[in-house]
Each structure stands twice: as structure tokens, then as C-alpha cells.
Amino acid sequence: MTLLIGALTIGLILSLLALGVYISYCVFDIADITTDGSITLGASICAVLIVHGVNPLLATLAGFAGGLAAGTVTGILQAKFHINALLSGILVMTGLYSVNLHVMGKSNVPLLSGTSFTTWAERLGQAWFGQPEVDLLGWLVSSRDLVTLLGALGVSLLAGLALYWFFRTELGTAMRAAGDNPQMIRALGVNVERYRILGLALANGLTALSGALLAQYQGFADAQMGIGMMVWGLASVIIGESLTGSRSLGLAIYGAVAGSVLFRMLVAMALRWGLNPNDLKLVTALFVFAALVLPHLLQRWKRPAAVAQPRS
Amino acid sequence: MLTVRNLCKTFHGGTVNEVRALHGVSLELPEASFLVIVGGNGSGKSTLLNAIAGCFRLDDGEIHLEGHNITRWPEHRRARLIGRVFQNPFTGSAPNMSVAENLALAARRGLPRTLGRALSKRLMNELHEQVRQLEMGLEDRLGNAIGSLSGGQRQALTLLMATWRRPAVLLLDEHTAALDPKSADQVLRVTEAIVQRHKLTTLMVTHSMSQAVNLGDRIVMMHKGSVAYRFAGADKQRLGVDDLLTRFEDLRRRELLDETAAALLEETYV
Numbered sequence: 001m002t003l004l005i006g007a008l009t010i011g012l013i014l015s016l017l018a019l020g021v022y023i024s025y026c027v028f029d030i031a032d033i034t035t036d037g038s039i040t041l042g043a044s045i046c047a048v049l050i051v052h053g054v055n056p057l058l059a060t061l062a063g064f065a066g067g068l069a070a071g072t073v074t075g076i077l078q079a080k081f082h083i084n085a086l087l088s089g090i091l092v093m094t095g096l097y098s099v100n101l102h103v104m105g106k107s108n109v110p111l112l113s114g115t116s117f118t119t120w121a122e123r124l125g126q127a128w129f130g131q132p133e134v135d136l137l138g139w140l141v142s143s144r145d146l147v148t149l150l151g152a153l154g155v156s157l158l159a160g161l162a163l164y165w166f167f168r169t170e171l172g173t174a175m176r177a178a179g180d181n182p183q184m185i186r187a188l189g190v191n192v193e194r195y196r197i198l199g200l201a202l203a204n205g206l207t208a209l210s211g212a213l214l215a216q217y218q219g220f221a222d223a224q225m226g227i228g229m230m231v232w233g234l235a236s237v238i239i240g241e242s243l244t245g246s247r248s249l250g251l252a253i254y255g256a257v258a259g260s261v262l263f264r265m266l267v268a269m270a271l272r273w274g275l276n277p278n279d280l281k282l283v284t285a286l287f288v289f290a291a292l293v294l295p296h297l298l299q300r301w302k303r304p305a306a307v308a309q310p311r312s
Numbered sequence: 313m314l315t316v317r318n319l320c321k322t323f324h325g326g327t328v329n330e331v332r333a334l335h336g337v338s339l340e341l342p343e344a345s346f347l348v349i350v351g352g353n354g355s356g357k358s359t360l361l362n363a364i365a366g367c368f369r370l371d372d373g374e375i376h377l378e379g380h381n382i383t384r385w386p387e388h389r390r391a392r393l394i395g396r397v398f399q400n401p402f403t404g405s406a407p408n409m410s411v412a413e414n415l416a417l418a419a420r421r422g423l424p425r426t427l428g429r430a431l432s433k434r435l436m437n438e439l440h441e442q443v444r445q446l447e448m449g450l451e452d453r454l455g456n457a458i459g460s461l462s463g464g465q466r467q468a469l470t471l472l473m474a475t476w477r478r479p480a481v482l483l484l485d486e487h488t489a490a491l492d493p494k495s496a497d498q499v500l501r502v503t504e505a506i507v508q509r510h511k512l513t514t515l516m517v518t519h520s521m522s523q524a525v526n527l528g529d530r531i532v533m534m535h536k537g538s539v540a541y542r543f544a545g546a547d548k549q550r551l552g553v554d555d556l557l558t559r560f561e562d563l564r565r566r567e568l569l570d571e572t573a574a575a576l577l578e579e580t581y582v
């Protein structure tokens with residue numbers, strides 16, 4: 001049960017990352033590797049501030065702001081300096097590695113002192129349930145974990161709803177159009193470059209927010225924690241898409257969140273069944289590869305005649 | 313009122329691929345006039361429209377629209393004054409967004425985009441009404457992705473989008489060329505209706521000489537990046553398809569002669 005709650009909580013925290021990747025990958029069709037750096041940036045800013053006694057809410061918001069800034073830089077490299085989307089992401093990610101080490105002053109910051117959301121969850125759990133452990137359907141679970149799960153659920157819900165609301169405003173629809181057909185929306189008076197920067201800022205802000213929450217949940221920030229996170233987000237988004245389809249905006253956003261939770265659960269199960277943790281990233285990458293390639297292969301197998309016919 | 317003065321544009325200047333796409337083009341288009349542009353492939357028709365829309369920087373020349381000198385305005389800023397329909401039906405709308413969303417985006421052309429709802433109730437009613445007037449049965453498909461519609465339907469909607477807020481000038485670049493004859497007719501009818509209803513100043517590029525003769529109140533024939541012939545007023549009224557074709561053949565023959573002469577010169581001197 002503790003394992004399940006843990007997987008759910010991490011899945012929900014990482015759903016913010018999935019939403020970020022949804023914006024960069026699904027809306028703008030950019031594989032934005034800045035993600036790997038900005039999740040660590042969010043975590044390290046938040047962790048350092050917490051250790052210095054800053055209010056965890058402020059520390060988390062500061063992490064979010066760091067992500068906004070990182071995304072803005074990537075966006076500017078693309079829009080103003082016309083650097084290819086992939087390379088812009090790589091440049092910023094590489095730079096962020098040093099930035100993160102500077103922020104933390106070392107490669108790992110444990111949250112031994114200071115108040116974090118986890119501390120708040122512990123106190124809240126005590127206040128609500130009056131004891132450190134609660135009986136949940138016959139299982140004993142820590143009240144802190146339960147409150148953390150609820151909190152993660154709340155944040156994830158809030159972020160999903162906010163994004164849903166935003167993408168249906170005039171500004172948000174214009175942003176989606178900037179990803180869907182830049183030429184058309186430019187002819188309708190939109191400064192596409194500016195919207196691209198805004199979109200990437202938002203995507204990386206959400207990613208960094210996810211990192212800030214993750215650091216507080218796991219109790220440390222680490223310079224290496226971002227490696228492979230973009231692919232992780234991609235896997236979540238792809239699972240979500242296969243769950244809900246991408247026909248409507250609401251379903252797509254819901255799918256990204258659900259995909260993140262489901263993917264984390266699958267990973268937790270695989271680890272429990274003996275998957276070597278060292279193989280996790282490889283398996284994730286293979287998974288995304290399969291998800292990208294299989295639909296095309298299936299289509300080809302279904303209609304071999306159409307492919308075999310020579311072009312007239 | 314659109315005034316275009318001495319537009320010049322060379323692509324890939326100084327390389328082997330150098331193309332003089334516009335070579336001193338000047339036009340004066342009074343309010344509510346309808347100019348049809350004809351000319352052979354590569355004569356610079358699209359480039360002229362793109363220059364007015366601001367897709368690239370000019371080498372020389374000026375563009376004035378409704379009293380503004382827009383020569384240095386970026387494309388998205390000019391869009392406040394300009395409505396466009398492209399040759400390719402896929403260019404004019406965002407395929408994965410709904411018909412209603414596409415129209416709503418156009419309803420804010422040139423206006424700041426706010427955090428208000430894109431599809432307000434009031435706008436939806438208006439959309440429904442306007443789309444019904446196209447008489448294509450699309451008012452029941454406002455929620456569908458626009459990419460699922462046919463080329464003709466998309467062009468009609470793009471036309472509605474380009475003119476939702478009255479543009480100071482409407483640019484149509486062979487907007488029926490990619491359609492089957494029936495859809496092309498339909499879109500052309502919609503075009504005439506909208507242009508007449510709003511008394512729009514219009515530039516239309518076409519390859520069809522009969523469209524050129526039947527539509528609009530003036531014609532420009534382009535050749536090698538310059539204006540070769542202009543007809544307006546009574547001259548335009550008297551003009552038949554055959555007259556246009558003769559002029560067109562004339563230009564072609566002269567071009568061939570030029571090429572032959574150039575080849576001969578080369579043989580003699582090189």
C-alpha cells in the first residue's frame with residue numbers, strides 16, 4: 001500500500017512535467033531537452049531556499065520562476081537567433097548543468113533542515129488524523145504520505161484545470177495555433193516568435209515546478225536528477241494519448257496527467273518484479289521508441305496492399 | 313487605398329540562383345477597387361502579394377496602405393490591415409483546431425489577445441449565423457477539426473476568416489487553383505458576394521483568363537517581375553478572353569526571341 005501511495009504521489013508530481021512536455025511536444029512539436037535541466041533547476045532553487053529557511057511556498061514558486069526563465073532563454077535562442085529547436089534545448093540544458101551546481105554549491109542538497117511541504121504534510125496529518133499512522137481499508141499507512149498524496153492530487157488537478165482554462169482563452173488558442181500553423185496565425189496578426197517563447201517558458205516553468213515538488217517529496221535535490229526526464233514526460237504523454245486520444249483539448253490534458261500516473265505505476269511494478277534500476281532509462285527510451293514506431297508498423301501490416309501497389 | 317511604388321526584390325542576390333522576382337512594380341488601387349493579376353509562371357505575382365503582406369524585406373520601393381507607410385512593418389503588424397487567402401487550402405487554417413476556434417482566431421485579427429474566453433456565447437451565435445450564410449451546411453460542423461473538411465470548404469472558411477474584420481485590402485493568391493471546378497466555382501461565388509457586401513479593396517491572382525475578364529474592375533498582366541500591361545475602366549470592360557490571350561502569347565513570343573537572341577550572341581562572342 002505504501003508503495004502504491006508512493007507511486008501515485010510521484011506520478012502526480014511528475015504530471016506537471018508531463019503537462020510541460022505536452023506544451024512543448026504536442027502544442028509546438030518541439031522535443032525540448034531543456035526539460036532535463038529545468039526540472040533540476042526547479043529542484044535545486046527550491047531545495048537551497050528551503051535549507052536557508054525560506055517559506056516552502058515561496059521556495060516552490062521561486063523554482064517555478066527559474067523554469068520560466070530557462071524556457072524563455074531556449075525560446076529566445078530559437079525565435080530571435082534562429083537556432084534549431086533541438087540545439088537550442090541542448091545548449092540551455094548544458095548551460096543549466098553548471099547553473100544548477102552553482103545554485104546548490106555542490107552536487108547534492110539534502111533537505112535536512114528547514115520547513116518543506118513534507119514538514120507541512122506531517123503536521124497536517126497529525127492535526128487531521130491525530131496519529132502518525134492511519135488505517136486505510138485494513139492497511140496501515142503514514143498519515144503524512146496520505147496528506148502528501150492529497151496535496152499532489154490537488155496541485156496536479158489545479159495545474160491541469162489552469163492549463164485547460166488557459167488554452168481556451170484568446171491568448172491560449174492563439175498559442176495553440178502558433179504551434180499548429182504558424183503561417184496562418186501570423187497572417188492573423190500574431191507575433192509567432194513571442195508566443196513560442198511564452199509557450200516554452202510555460203512548459204519549462206511547469207517542469208521546474210514539478211522538480212521543486214519532487215525535491216521536497218524525496219528530500220533532496222541532485223545535479224543528476226534531470227537526466228532522461230524529457231523522455232519520461234514524453235512516455236507519459238504518449239501513454240495518455242493512447243488512453244484518451246487527442247481529439248479534444250480537455251481529454252489530451254487529462255491524458256497527460258493520467259499517463260504520468262499510469263507510467264509511474266508501471267515502473268514501480270516493473271521495479272518490484274525485479275527490473276534492475278540501472279535499466280530504467282533504457283527501458284523508458286525503448287518504450288518511447290516503440291510507442292512512436294509501432295502505430296506506423298501496425299498500419300502497414302493492416303494494409304499491405306496499399307503499400308505494395310506501385311505509384312502510378 | 314493601396315499605393316505600391318517601385319517594388320524591387322531579388323532573391324539569392326549575387327549567387328547562381330539569383331532571381332529578379334520584382335523589378336520596379338508600381339500600382340495604385342483606389343478604395344473598393346478589384347484588381348486581377350495575371351501572368352505566366354514565375355512572373356512575380358505571388359511575390360508581389362507576399363511583398364504587400366510583408367513576408368520579406370524589400371530591396372527597394374514603398375508600400376502605403378490607408379495612409380500608413382507600412383514598408384517597414386513586420387508581417388504580423390500589417391495583418392491588422394490585410395486579409396489573406398492562400399493557394400493551398402492547408403495554409404489558411406490551423407488543421408487540428410475546430411472550425412469555431414479558427415474563426416474565433418480570425419475575429420481577433422489585429423486586436424490584442426486577452427485572457428477572455430475565445431469562444432464566448434455571443435461570438436458562437438455570430439459564427440453560426442455567418443457560417444450559415446456560406447450555404448455549405450458547415451454551421452453544424454463548427455466543433456469539427458477544420459482539417460477534416462474538404463479543400464473547397466476550407467477555402468470558403470478561410471475567406472470568411474480573412475474578411476471577418478474588414479481588411480483595408482484583401483489578397484487572394486490563386487485561391488481556387490487547387491480546387492476541383494465545382495468547388496472553385498462555389499468559392500468564387502462566395503468571394504464575389506463577400507467582396508461586394510463589404511466593398512473590399514481586393515487583389516486577386518489567377519491563371520484563368522475568363523476569371524480575369526469576368527471579375528474585377530482592372531487587370532494587370534505581369535511578366536518577368538514587371539507590369540507588362542494594365543487595363544482599367546472602359547478598356548477593362550471591352551476586354552475579352554481572346555484579347556488577353558493574344559497579349560499573353562505576345563509576351564511569350566518576345567521572351568523566346570530574347571532567349572534566342574541571347575543564345576546567338578553567346579555563340580558569336582563566347
Ligand SMILES: Nc1ncnc2c1ncn2[C@@H]1O[C@H](COP(=O)(O)OP(=O)(O)OP(=O)(O)O)[C@@H](O)[C@H]1O
Nearest residue numbers: 323324331333351352353354355356357358359360
Ligand atoms: N522565397 C523565395 N525564395 C527564392 N526565390 C523565390 C521566392 N519566392 C519566389 N521566388 C522566385 O521568384 C520568381 C517569381 O515567383 P512567384 O512565385 O512570384 O511567381 P508567380 O507569378 O506567382 O508564379 P506561379 O504562377 O507559378 O504561382 C520565381 O522565379 C520564384 O522561383
Ligand SMILES: [Mg+2]
Nearest residue numbers: 357358359485
Ligand atoms: Mg504564385
